[in-house]
Amino acid sequence: MIFYATPLSSYSAKVRIVLCAKGVDFEERLPPNGYRSQEYRAIVPMGTLPAIEVDGWVLSESEVINEYLEERYPEPVMLPPEPALRARVRFISRFHDLYLEPRVRALFAQVRSRGADAAAVALLRSELILRLEQLARSVAPCPFLLTPQLSLADCGPLVTLPLAQQLLAACAQPLTLPPVLQTWLVAASAHPAVARALKPWRTATQAWINS
Ligand SMILES: N[C@@H](CCC(=O)N[C@@H](CS)C(=O)NCC(=O)O)C(=O)O
Structure with missing residues (x-):
């Protein structure tokens, strides 16, 4: 899994917590030429951080990423069942x-x-x-x-x-x-x-x- 992020990005830090808590194997990359750049938008249409790339498809929006991580890596549980x-x-x-x-x-x-x-x-x-x-x-x-x-x-x-x-x-x-x-x-x-x-x-x- 590729994780597009920068060290300073708050929303990236929010997702990095879930990646680390679930022990996901990920490669963190800076957005090419920064977020909002044409190069980065060619990969992530929104041009925002964070984003993940998995098996050739891309997902942005921190909360959607976190819920995807919860479903794909159910342990430890971070969204309770009740x-x-x-x-x-x-x-x-x-x-x-x-x-x-x-x-x-x-x-x-x-x-x-x-x-x-x-x-x-x-x-x-x-x-x-x-x-x-x-x-x-x-x-x-x-x-x-x-x-x-x-x-x-x-x-x-x-x-x-x-x-x-x-x-x-x-x-x-x-x-x-x-x-x-x-x-x-x-x-x-x-x-x-x-x-x-x-x-x-x-x-x-x-x-x-x-x-
Ligand atoms: N709603 C987005 C907000 C993400 C966001 O605003 N990220 C900042 C960096 S922390 C960003 O990419 N800003 C560039 C922009 O808004 O175009 C999310 O939850 O992922």
Whole structure:
């Protein structure tokens, strides 16, 4: 399996967690000439990261990839069998992709610009706090967000929450997570596959922020 990703890509890190947790044999490749390039779009029509190539066909969209990996490599289970719990796991993944991560991504422009716009950062920070409170009310860590074992619900937030903290700290408006999420983050980040999967992302993110 070919895994198109970059070390800095959050959505790639979300999928790398599942690849590592399931022990999938994969070859990680950078998109030729970067994502959105013509060369990369010739392989992955959307031009986004991440994507996988298996037996000559290509799949993009992180959550679809993660669900495919769950079906193709059922062990360890990352989408529980009970319909209600399954739906709640999917809800958290969708909540992450549609409502939480885009608020964090909006901070990139502030970190990039020389001298962040403090009012714009404060607004994004308050919107993010609202989303984090919604997330905190939707989970029941035990110790993973909804399950005793790592599930698909954990993967996006495991990347996005530390990223939000790093970006806001770089803009001098630090973020304290709701206690339930802070406790979960410490426990879930210590999972060996999570630590392995996130190592390249952590290094690249820190280097980018420092630069
Ligand atoms: N909904 C997509 C979002 C992926 C995404 O935005 N990836 C970024 C890199 S982390 C990207 O490829 N950006 C380029 C673009 O949006 O054209 C997914 O879940 O895979």
